[in-house]
Amino acid sequence: MKICMIHGSGRKGNTDITLEFIKQTMSELGDVIYTNIYLPKDLPYFCTGYMAWLFTGDYAGENCPHKKYTHLILEKLLEADAIVIGYPNYALGETG
Numbered sequence: 001m002k003i004c005m006i007h008g009s010g011r012k013g014n015t016d017i018t019l020e021f022i023k024q025t026m027s028e029l030g031d032v033i034y035t036n037i038y039l040p041k042d043l044p045y046f047c048t049g050y051m052a053w054l055f056t057g058d059y060a061g062e063n064c065p066h067k068k069y070t071h072l073i074l075e076k077l078l079e080a081d082a083i084v085i086g087y088p089n090y091a092l093g094e095t096g
């Protein structure tokens with residue numbers, strides 16, 4: 001099984017500790033291959049593609065201004081059987 005872990009904190013803090021705990025627990029249950037996405041390092045921009053994806057029906061496709069980053073992320077997400085998203089709560093909401 002392939003699991004993609006999304007690390008939504010820019011620092012090595014509680015989010016990382018929590019994701020590591022999930023990793024260890026999942027690994028005890030069976031063979032798991034993990035891929036990781038570290039935010040904001042792996043996608044250091046907010047979306048500026050405006051409506052490009054909507055008009056082309058091509059989310060993160062050739063029209064994405066950040067395709068250098070988004071394509072790698074999309075690849076990891078598509079090849080995963082499961083996705084785990086970890087993020088801290090800042091000001092009553094998720095980060096990013």
Ligand SMILES: Cc1cc2nc3c(=O)[nH]c(=O)nc-3n(C[C@H](O)[C@H](O)[C@H](O)COP(=O)(O)O)c2cc1C
Nearest residue numbers: 009010011012013014015016088089090091092093
């Ligand atoms: C500016 C700021 C706002 C925060 N807002 C909330 C909040 O609304 N609710 C909450 O439960 N924790 C809040 N926290 C606590 C963080 O979610 C907590 O410290 C978290 O463990 C940080 O994750 P990290 O260690 O992975 O960076 C806030 C922390 C900071 C610095």
